[in-house]
Amino acid sequence: MIEANLTSAPSINIKPIGIVNSPYKEKFAIPRQPGLVDAAKGTIALLNDVNTLDSVRGLEQFSHIWLLFVFHGTQAQGWKPLVKPPRLGGNKKLGVLATRSTFRPNPIGMSVVKLDSIETVEQNIILHISGMDLLDQTPIVDIKPYITYSDALPNACAGFAQHQPNSKLNITFSENSRQILTRLTQRLPELSLLIEQVLAQDPRPAYKQNKLDEKVYGMHLYNLNIQWRMLNVETIEVIQINELS
Ligand code: SAM
Numbered sequence: 001m002i003e004a005n006l007t008s009a010p011s012i013n014i015k016p017i018g019i020v021n022s023p024y025k026e027k028f029a030i031p032r033q034p035g036l037v038d039a040a041k042g043t044i045a046l047l048n049d050v051n052t053l054d055s056v057r058g059l060e061q062f063s064h065i066w067l068l069f070v071f072h073g074t075q076a077q078g079w080k081p082l083v084k085p086p087r088l089g090g091n092k093k094l095g096v097l098a099t100r101s102t103f104r105p106n107p108i109g110m111s112v113v114k115l116d117s118i119e120t121v122e123q124n125i126i127l128h129i130s131g132m133d134l135l136d137q138t139p140i141v142d143i144k145p146y147i148t149y150s151d152a153l154p155n156a157c158a159g160f161a162q163h164q165p166n167s168k169l170n171i172t173f174s175e176n177s178r179q180i181l182t183r184l185t186q187r188l189p190e191l192s193l194l195i196e197q198v199l200a201q202d203p204r205p206a207y208k209q210n211k212l213d214e215k216v217y218g219m220h221l222y223n224l225n226i227q228w229r230m231l232n233v234e235t236i237e238v239i240q241i242n243e244l245s
Helices: 175-184 191-200
Strands: 018-021 041-046 064-070 108-121 124-130 139-145 170-173 217-221 224-232 235-243
Touching: 064 124, 170 175, 170 191, 175 191, 175 235, 191 217, 191 224, 191 235
Parallel strands: 170 235
Antiparallel strands: 018 041, 018 139, 041 124, 064 108, 064 139, 108 124, 217 224, 224 235
């Protein structure tokens, strides 16, 4: 007999163990999975009693780590059993548990990212990571080493998400945005590559993929507002880059 007694299910108390610092300051234009934009570099600062060298002893042996985190930017919006995955054009419904939607019964996400290094800065343990798909200030609730023999299953069936999305747009920069990139090179050496990799994914809503539209879009990376538009169905032009205060 299957017993599912909700009233006696234990309550769970989970606290953040770290906070992400990411170049992605808003949801728009964040890649839909990790590993798609390797020029995205950020950090995790460990918190409270987890902020000790003992907690991360041995972690430096691993090139990649699993991050379990809370979708803090969308959790207030709750969840529904059916969602519309962008991969299916945003017009077909699937069960939330068959997708990686952020609107989940418990707003927990999981991403594999590259662990570039671990350092201590004024008694704070900082993990340097890259390739993340995380909003700035995302609370981390657990970190685990990525273990290839068990975690990588190249023959697994992945349903509607079997292959990496194939949108690969060309990116051009206006003369003005090129000059600003040159000025910012010293502070943000990976910025132009980051912009190119983010835009190559086509961050527009699913129903606009492979279509031309005339809108000027803005995205917020680091402290920059980056404006761009479609030149044709295969090319995006970065028009302007403005520093926000
Ligand atoms: N890799 C994770 C997973 O599978 O659980 C996340 C996948 S989810 C489709 C990725 C999207 O979540 C990003 O494109 C971004 O829009 C959104 N996102 C990332 N961090 C978030 C946060 N802290 N709060 C809300 N949304 C977030």
